[in-house]
Amino acid sequence: MNKRSYLSTILIIVFLFSLTSIQWNKELFHSGGGETLLQIIKSLFQPDLSISTLLLALKSAWITLAYAVTGISLALLIAFILGILASGVLFNSGFGRWLSFGVFRGTLSFMRAIHELVWAWLFVAAIGLSPFAAIFALAIAYGGALGRVFADILNDVPQEPLNALKSSGASKLHILLYAYLPMTASNMLSYTMYRFECAIRSSAIMSFVGLGGLGYQIQLSLSELRYHEVWTFMFFLIVLVSAVDLWSNMLRKRLIL
Amino acid sequence: MTVNKMFVLKNISKTYGEMRALSSLSLIVEKGEMIALIGPSGAGKTTLLNILANTILPDSGEVIVDGITLHAYKSTKQFADKVGMIRQQFDLVGHLKVIHNVLAGRLKDWGFFKALLSLIIPQDSKIAESALEKVGLKDKLYERTSSLSGGEQQRVAMARLLVQNPQAVLADEPVASLDPVRAKDILYMLTKLASEEQQTLIASLHSVEYARKYFKRIIALQAGRVYFDLPVEKVTEELLSSLYSLEEEKQHE
Numbered sequence: 181m182n183k184r185s186y187l188s189t190i191l192i193i194v195f196l197f198s199l200t201s202i203q204w205n206k207e208l209f210h211s212g213g214g215e216t217l218l219q220i221i222k223s224l225f226q227p228d229l230s231i232s233t234l235l236l237a238l239k240s241a242w243i244t245l246a247y248a249v250t251g252i253s254l255a256l257l258i259a260f261i262l263g264i265l266a267s268g269v270l271f272n273s274g275f276g277r278w279l280s281f282g283v284f285r286g287t288l289s290f291m292r293a294i295h296e297l298v299w300a301w302l303f304v305a306a307i308g309l310s311p312f313a314a315i316f317a318l319a320i321a322y323g324g325a326l327g328r329v330f331a332d333i334l335n336d337v338p339q340e341p342l343n344a345l346k347s348s349g350a351s352k353l354h355i356l357l358y359a360y361l362p363m364t365a366s367n368m369l370s371y372t373m374y375r376f377e378c379a380i381r382s383s384a385i386m387s388f389v390g391l392g393g394l395g396y397q398i399q400l401s402l403s404e405l406r407y408h409e410v411w412t413f414m415f416f417l418i419v420l421v422s423a424v425d426l427w428s429n430m431l432r433k434r435l436i437l
Numbered sequence: 438m439t440v441n442k443m444f445v446l447k448n449i450s451k452t453y454g455e456m457r458a459l460s461s462l463s464l465i466v467e468k469g470e471m472i473a474l475i476g477p478s479g480a481g482k483t484t485l486l487n488i489l490a491n492t493i494l495p496d497s498g499e500v501i502v503d504g505i506t507l508h509a510y511k512s513t514k515q516f517a518d519k520v521g522m523i524r525q526q527f528d529l530v531g532h533l534k535v536i537h538n539v540l541a542g543r544l545k546d547w548g549f550f551k552a553l554l555s556l557i558i559p560q561d562s563k564i565a566e567s568a569l570e571k572v573g574l575k576d577k578l579y580e581r582t583s584s585l586s587g588g589e590q591q592r593v594a595m596a597r598l599l600v601q602n603p604q605a606v607l608a609d610e611p612v613a614s615l616d617p618v619r620a621k622d623i624l625y626m627l628t629k630l631a632s633e634e635q636q637t638l639i640a641s642l643h644s645v646e647y648a649r650k651y652f653k654r655i656i657a658l659q660a661g662r663v664y665f666d667l668p669v670e671k672v673t674e675e676l677l678s679s680l681y682s683l684e685e686e687k688q689h690e
Contacts, residue, residue, distance in 0.1 A: 340528045341529060341530045343492065344594075345544065347513075347517065347522050348517050348521060348541060348597070349518070350513075351549075353552075357556065358530060362530055362532040362533050363530060365532070366532075
């Protein structure tokens with residue numbers, strides 16, 4: 181037996197042993213837990229389709245989408261600028277490159293190290309329950325994540341075309357325009373679209389802190405045990421995310437061809 | 438007043454770690470010369486071209502381009518007016534349209550905003566059109582560069598060089614990845630354009646046959662030294678076979 185099988189055996193034994201610490205009795209579910217689960221599953225097939233709920237869902241979906249679009253647009257702007265600076269492609273070697281790695285990569289890490297929900301709490305505390313709280317929270321956290329990936333994508337391009345441009349007398353900014361950006365645009369766009377999808381889900385969750393939107397409605401309906409309504413809102417969220425997925429696929433196809 | 442030599446190399450040496458790429462190499466290239474650089478792989482052809490193109494620095498020795506030593510050049514633009522380089526097809530940006538790759542030869546004369554605007558409304562497009570016409574690709578102006586064949590992409594690179602319009606053109610294995618028919622086509626065009634524009638041309642080649650057919654002077658490198666440097670009519674079969682057999686002996690050691 182090699183080392184890996186030893187490790188696997190040990191891990192399996194540890195796992196089996198850990199099962200003994202669970203109390204296999206009725207307290208695993210709270211009383212009526214099974215009943216509730218059944219109810220939730222049942223209402224999956226009978227979502228509330230009354231006009232008033234549908235209108236409310238539509239309105240909430242619109243708010244969620246608006247937060248996500250505004251947030252991701254701002255994030256894209258921040259990420260584009262900081263990502264280019266953090267990649268170091270505009271700097272020669274030495275101090276400038278060191279500065280760009282230290283300062284801009286550091287800034288990006290700071291922005292994304294804190295979850296957007298925490299940013300949202302901070303902004304709600306500072307500026308109150310305003311849409312800006314949600315938008316800024318998304319823009320900062322997602323700007324950090326996007327910017328980091330943009331910088332990595334920019335650092336990964338093949339060197340030959342860059343050297344050719346450099347030796348034909350192009351400046352760093354020229355090379356950015358004529359090589360880095362065209363070579364990376366489709367990659368950046370496709371990652372941005374993926375992040376946009378995440379932003380919609382996140383924007384729904386963020387409304388739990390009281391900012392309106394689909395998440396807020398789901399929370400209200402849940403607390404009033406109206407599972408039929410919960411599913412209506414859930415379906416709207418699913419449709420929203422799928423629509424973005426479809427759109428991003430279409431965009432990607434057009435760009436890569 | 439005497440005309441400056443295009444390139445003067447004095448005792449150039451370059452080592453990569455243990456490997457000696459060029460050892461104490463000296464060379465003079467007059468303006469307007471057509472030179473083929475031959476020799477077994479690893480003889481230092483690419484290193485020599487890169488030193489002439491100012492993309493790598495020699496460990497010792499002096500390089501003088503058109504009367505000015507290399508480190509006295511103030512900007513990449515000033516040097517790009519003197520020397521241009523063409524490599525295998527991989528030096529184009531495949532995602533851009535052909536016209537933008539060709540106009541990239543103008544970037545040395547453009548500011549940032551003109552370059553940016555040109556990506557939307559091509560600037561100086563007449564220059565790009567006439568350059569593409571010279572290489573026979575006028576109808577491909579607005580096609581995506583990556584959709585072109587290898588030979589066509591190499592011609593786009595030549596058109597970019599025409600737009601850059603340097604005094605000397607360096608070509609590093611310009612036909613290495615092409616089939617014989619296209620290779621001849623490209624070499625014919627490269628030498629014809631260089632003589633039309635009164636440029637100096639130095640090309641490294643694997644094929645001795647092409648070197649003899651399209652060039653006037655042949656410089657053979659062997660283990661980082663000049664093995665022979667002769668007008669094409671004085672290059673004999675004996676010289677050539679000893680140039681390449683030395684390598685075989687070395688490999689058997």
